[in-house]
Amino acid sequence: MADFFLQALVQVGTPSVLLLILIGVLFGIIGGSIPGFTVTMAILVVFPFTFAMDPVSGVSLMVGVFVGGYSGGIVSGVMLGIPGTPSSITTVYDGYPMAQRGEPGRALGIGVAASFIGTLISVAVLVYFGPLLASFSMNFRPWEITALILFALTLVAGLSHGALLKGLLAAALGLLITTVGYDRNSNLRFDFGFDALGAGFEMLPVMIGIFAFSQLMGNLEKLRDDPQSAKGANTNVAIPYSLILRDMASQKLNTLRSSLIGSLIGALPGTGGTVANFVSYDQAKKFSRHPERFGTGIPDGIVASEASNSAVAGGAFVPTLALGIPGDLPMAIMMGVLILHGITPGPLMFEQNPVLVGAIYASLLIGAVVMVVCQLLLVRWFAKISLIPQQVLVPVVLMLCAIGSYALNNNLFDVWVLFAFGILGYLLWKASVPLTPLILGVVLGENLERQLFRALELDSSWLTFLTRPLSALFLSMAIASVIFSLYQNRKIQRHQDDGAKSRNA
Amino acid sequence: MLTLTKDRALALSMLVMSGILLVETRDISPPTSWQPYGSALFPQILLGIIGALSLLLLLRTFWVPSADRKTRPDRPRRSLTSWIKHNSTVLSLFGLFALYALLLPLIGYLPATLTFLVTSLALLLGIDTRRKWIINLAVSCTLAPLVYVIFRFGLNVWLP
Numbered sequence: 001m002a003d004f005f006l007q008a009l010v011q012v013g014t015p016s017v018l019l020l021i022l023i024g025v026l027f028g029i030i031g032g033s034i035p036g037f038t039v040t041m042a043i044l045v046v047f048p049f050t051f052a053m054d055p056v057s058g059v060s061l062m063v064g065v066f067v068g069g070y071s072g073g074i075v076s077g078v079m080l081g082i083p084g085t086p087s088s089i090t091t092v093y094d095g096y097p098m099a100q101r102g103e104p105g106r107a108l109g110i111g112v113a114a115s116f117i118g119t120l121i122s123v124a125v126l127v128y129f130g131p132l133l134a135s136f137s138m139n140f141r142p143w144e145i146t147a148l149i150l151f152a153l154t155l156v157a158g159l160s161h162g163a164l165l166k167g168l169l170a171a172a173l174g175l176l177i178t179t180v181g182y183d184r185n186s187n188l189r190f191d192f193g194f195d196a197l198g199a200g201f202e203m204l205p206v207m208i209g210i211f212a213f214s215q216l217m218g219n220l221e222k223l224r225d226d227p228q229s230a231k232g233a234n235t236n237v238a239i240p241y242s243l244i245l246r247d248m249a250s251q252k253l254n255t256l257r258s259s260l261i262g263s264l265i266g267a268l269p270g271t272g273g274t275v276a277n278f279v280s281y282d283q284a285k286k287f288s289r290h291p292e293r294f295g296t297g298i299p300d301g302i303v304a305s306e307a308s309n310s311a312v313a314g315g316a317f318v319p320t321l322a323l324g325i326p327g328d329l330p331m332a333i334m335m336g337v338l339i340l341h342g343i344t345p346g347p348l349m350f351e352q353n354p355v356l357v358g359a360i361y362a363s364l365l366i367g368a369v370v371m372v373v374c375q376l377l378l379v380r381w382f383a384k385i386s387l388i389p390q391q392v393l394v395p396v397v398l399m400l401c402a403i404g405s406y407a408l409n410n411n412l413f414d415v416w417v418l419f420a421f422g423i424l425g426y427l428l429w430k431a432s433v434p435l436t437p438l439i440l441g442v443v444l445g446e447n448l449e450r451q452l453f454r455a456l457e458l459d460s461s462w463l464t465f466l467t468r469p470l471s472a473l474f475l476s477m478a479i480a481s482v483i484f485s486l487y488q489n490r491k492i493q494r495h496q497d498d499g500a501k502s503r504n505a
Numbered sequence: 506m507l508t509l510t511k512d513r514a515l516a517l518s519m520l521v522m523s524g525i526l527l528v529e530t531r532d533i534s535p536p537t538s539w540q541p542y543g544s545a546l547f548p549q550i551l552l553g554i555i556g557a558l559s560l561l562l563l564l565r566t567f568w569v570p571s572a573d574r575k576t577r578p579d580r581p582r583r584s585l586t587s588w589i590k591h592n593s594t595v596l597s598l599f600g601l602f603a604l605y606a607l608l609l610p611l612i613g614y615l616p617a618t619l620t621f622l623v624t625s626l627a628l629l630l631g632i633d634t635r636r637k638w639i640i641n642l643a644v645s646c647t648l649a650p651l652v653y654v655i656f657r658f659g660l661n662v663w664l665p
Contacts, residue, residue: 052660165565169519169558172551176526179548187534187544190526217595220629224594392644395625398602399618403652406609407662415606423599431515449547460541493569 008358011056012366020057021363024064025370026378031065032072033386034393035082036219039069040330044208045397047337048404055341055356060363062337066330067119067367070310071375074111074302076386078104079237087274087309090281094294094301101297105237105379109244110299111306112375114255117248118307119368121259122266122314126321127361129267133322134350142455143465147474149448152325154478155268157437158485166433168482174441175448177201184450196413201421203336205405205414206442209421211329212401214429216394223390237380247299254284254300255307262308266315266328280308314364320345321357324447329436332443516563523556594628601625614664618649 011017024046031042046065050058073088078095091111098107140148153175157167180190181200191197248255258280265276284304285291294301316331324346326332338345343353350357375382405418425435455464466472527549536543583591605621612620622645630637656662 049655049660052662165558165562166515169555169562172554172558173519176548176551176555179551183544183547185534185537185540185544189533189544189548190529192529217598220595220598221592389630391629392626392640394598394629395622396644396648398598398625399605399622399648400652402602402605402609403614403618403656403664406665407656407660410663412606412610412665415609419599419602419606422602426595426599428515431511433515452547453542456541 004354005358005361008056008355009362011355012060012359012362017057017060018366020053020061021064021367022370022374024061024066025068025367025374028065028068028070029072029075029371029374029382030068030385032069032088033075033382034388035076035080035386036215036222036390037393038215039066039072039087040211040333041215041397042069042072043330043333044212045400045404047204047208047333048400048407050337051340051407055338055343056359058337058341059356059360062334063360063363064367064370066313066334067310067364067371068374069330070119070313071112071115071306071371072382073309074108074115074306075379075382078107078111079383079386087277087312088305089274090277090305091302091309093281093305094297094299095305097295097297098302099297103240103297105239106243106247106299107297107302108237108379109239109241109376110247110251110302112372112379113244113248114251114258114303114306115310115375116368116372117255118259118262118310119313119364119371121256121307122263122311123361123364123368124314125260125263125267125311126314126317126364130318130322130357131350133318134347137323137347140347140470141468142451142458143468143471144474145451146448146455147465147471147478148323148325149444149451151474151478151481153437153440153444155481156440157434158481158488163432163434164482164485164489166431167437167485170428170433170435171437171441174438174443175445177206177442178445179449184453201417202405202408202414203339203442204408205418206421207333207336207439208401208405209418210425210428210435210439210442212397212425213422214425214435216397217426218429219390220394237383239376239379248303251299251303254287254303257287258284258304258307259311262311263315265308266312267318276308276312277305280304317360317364321349321360322347324349326440326443329439332436332439335443510566512562512566516559516566519555519559520563523552523559527552527556597628598625601628609665614653615649617665618652619645622649 012021027046028039028042031037031045032039042065043062046061050061053061070087073083074091074095077083077088077091078099081092081096083089083092095107095111098104153171154168157171158164178200181198182188188198261280261283262276265279281294281301281304284300285294288294288300290298312328316326316328317334320326320331320335324335324344326335335345343349343356401418402415405414406412408414425438428438429435456462464471465475530545530549530552533543533545533548535545589596601621601624605617608617608620611617623641626641626644630641632638632641653664656664
């Protein structure tokens with residue numbers, strides 16, 4: 001592997017790829033720092049620009065966006081008190097009070113340093129556990145892969161904020177979208193007489209349509225309902241380097257713990273940066289000798305939040321690369337990038353494309369260094385950019401989405417697919433349907449059908465899914481995840497009922 | 506009186522969709538002699554699941570009030586016309602995007618993109634001050650050619 005890593009480093013180390021990583025990191029930070037824009041949106045906007053690139057360049061650019069995006073949320077979190085991304089919500093708890101106290105540079109510096117260390121630790125986790133998991137999953141046959149995909153989908157649907165039924169519905173709908181067009185046996189399905197539907201839907205316009213339209217229109221509605229949410233801030237920031245070094249020296253254990261929590265949670269399907277953020281903040285508070293000071297603007301809270309959400313980047317790559325199962329929404333789109341470049345993530349990727357795997361490691365490492373330099377040197381400008389109003393941003397992003405979808409195949413049909421799925425995504429969002437299971441269904445649908453039928457062609461009995469130990473284990477875990485989320489929903493409902501009763505009393 | 510809540514509308518539309526598609530699966534070619542199951546099986550399983558989940562969701566709406574009703578019981582129910590009025594900006598933006606997709610092949614990338622950007626920025630920013638017009642035109646006239654140059658010369662992608 002070391003040889004391949006060196007080969008990858010040579011490829012990633014060329015000026016053009018380094019420039020792409022720099023552009024990716026800058027765009028990621030900008031995307032992450034604009035409230036409501038999110039890392040996922042930044043990845044979707046950059047995605048079309050990778051079509052004409054070779055796999056290493058395309059993946060390096062996307063990894064740059066990924067690393068920058070997870071660290072970008074801190075800028076608006078600290079300066080405006082609004083998390084730039086959901087994965088930096090707890091950064092606001094201590095970052096904003098510290099900035100309000102007149103130390104925005106210190107808050108930003110601590111956050112950036114914690115992000116940097118978090119990313120490095122998560123890369124170490126990826127380098128160690130990625131190949132281990134891949135070699136273990138080499139023994140998986142179609143029954144196990146089918147069961148594993150079902151487990152991932154039920155887990156993601158179950159984590160949909162108390163909307164299990166809608167989460168499962170969304171996942172099934174996502175899988176159904178992939179059945180349009182010719183299947184593996186060259187049989188045509190659901191074309192409704194349109195020749196263009198014969199090839200099925202391209203993954204990119206479907207994903208962009210579902211996610212981008214609902215997100216952008218949602219931002220506009222939020223602005224309409226609460227015009228005060230767009231506020232200004234003082235963007236004059238000076239970074240006190242020596243103080244930050246002292247702060248970080250006193251946070252060694254917290255940084256390590258939060259980074260490991262972030263890496264671990266990132267590797268679990270359906271969780272991502274937001275969950276990592278809250279869990280590590282909670283753990284830092286529990287381990288602290290002064291828990292009562294959390295939320296008042298102390299370094300501990302910023303470190304816990306930023307180290308964990310940045311560590312998700314490396315952790316989330318583990319199941320994506322080793323199993324072909326993306327952990328969260330940004331990773332699902334990242335998997336789309338790899339598929340578009342003709343690379344199928346999964347256990348064989350480590351054998352068939354070791355240089356590309358090495359390139360991902362190298363890009364993550366270089367991206368982390370570039371991120372820390374950019375953040376510290378340009379933080380004042382990022383703070384200014386985070387004030388760009390949504391009214392300007394929305395039309396620009398919509399235009400980029402349209403052009404990106406067109407550029408995929410030089411085909412206007414894809415722009416209409418984007419529009420149709422934009423309407424679908426918006427309506428589903430209005431009906432409070434979680435969109436992550438839907439997108440994950442779109443990404444995993446083709447593989448699920450292929451593996452299911454391969455299993456049935458090898459052995460036509462459905463019972464084999466239950467007689468093979470690993471397959472049975474994954475299916476039991478899928479059922480357990482549904483039961484657990486039913487229990488959680490019940491608990492949430494009881495809390496809501498109690499709250500309503502006490503309000504009425 | 507029964508009202509059409511979001512959940513009911515979702516469940517009913519999903520039920521109708523799964524019914525129509527289930528009928529449509531009859532047109533899919535049957536399995537050949539070497540296939541244990543045909544190409545219709547997978548979509549049929551999914552449509553069955555969607556139908557069952559939608560039915561559950563529909564039934565659930567009769568005994569569990571929606572979370573929205575519980576947390577905001579005082580919020581008035583909107584009629585379709587007032588909903589359209591309330592969401593006029595978002596709906597107009599959808600309309601402008603459809604127009605953009607129509608215009609792209611007809612008048613080409615640059616005029617279509619400039620039209621889309623100027624009109625949608627005017628819709629969202631407003632046109633009541635000179636400053637807003639300057640921002641509108643500066644963003645539109647910079648971004649449209651810039652994206653063209655990046656795609657055409659940087660990435661060798663032809664735009665319409």
